Amino acid sequence: MTNEDEELGSLAQEVRKKSLGQAKGIMIFIGVITLGANVFVGAMSESLVRTEIDKEVKIIQNSGQEVDMEYVEEIVSASTRQLQLISALFTALGVAFIVMGFAIYKAPVGITIAALILYLGGQAITAFLDPTMIIRGVLIKIIIVVLLVKSVSAAIAYQNEAQVKSIV
Numbered sequence: 589m590t591n592e593d594e595e596l597g598s599l600a601q602e603v604r605k606k607s608l609g610q611a612k613g614i615m616i617f618i619g620v621i622t623l624g625a626n627v628f629v630g631a632m633s634e635s636l637v638r639t640e641i642d643k644e645v646k647i648i649q650n651s652g653q654e655v656d657m658e659y660v661e662e663i664v665s666a667s668t669r670q671l672q673l674i675s676a677l678f679t680a681l682g683v684a685f686i687v688m689g690f691a692i693y694k695a696p697v698g699i700t701i702a703a704l705i706l707y708l709g710g711q712a713i714t715a716f717l718d719p720t721m722i723i724r725g726v727l728i729k730i731i732i733v734v735l736l737v738k739s740v741s742a743a744i745a746y747q748n749e750a751q752v753k754s755i756v
Contacts, residue, residue, distance in 0.1 A: 619685030
């Protein structure tokens with residue numbers, strides 16, 4: 589291998605390293621947004637649940653039917669606990685994205701693949717819980733998936749080049 593070939597290889601590796609830096613930023617961004625949104629939802633869960641249930645109660649009452657308010661309070665309590673649990677799980681997912689972002693150089697391929705799988709899994713769970721979420725922010729979701737796939741590709745190339753250099 590000539591000195592010129594080594595310089596080109598080194599330059600290509602620097603470009604791949606920059607791509608990993610972008611992947612790091614993407615993962616941290618996803619993590620911070622996920623963390624922040626779910627901490628907010630968790631903190632506001634009772635209010636959010638009560639607002640939705642109160643709408644339903646008014647519809648029932650406006651139709652002339654009677655509502656058992658004790659039962660409504662049980663539903664509010666159970667639904668609040670469920671929303672808090674879901675928010676806590678997604679908060680943990682946000683933390684996982686942040687940790688993966690900071691650890692990306694330790695295991696680039698494994699971390700970028702895990703990030704892609706966790707992102708897609710999180711979106712699938714969200715869609716299962718609320719099918720209307722599939723369409724909300726679809727362009728941003730597509731962009732994030734494309735960027736994560738490109739991150740996996742960059743990580744594979746980066747790791748392969750690092751392994752070749754360690755052999756030589």
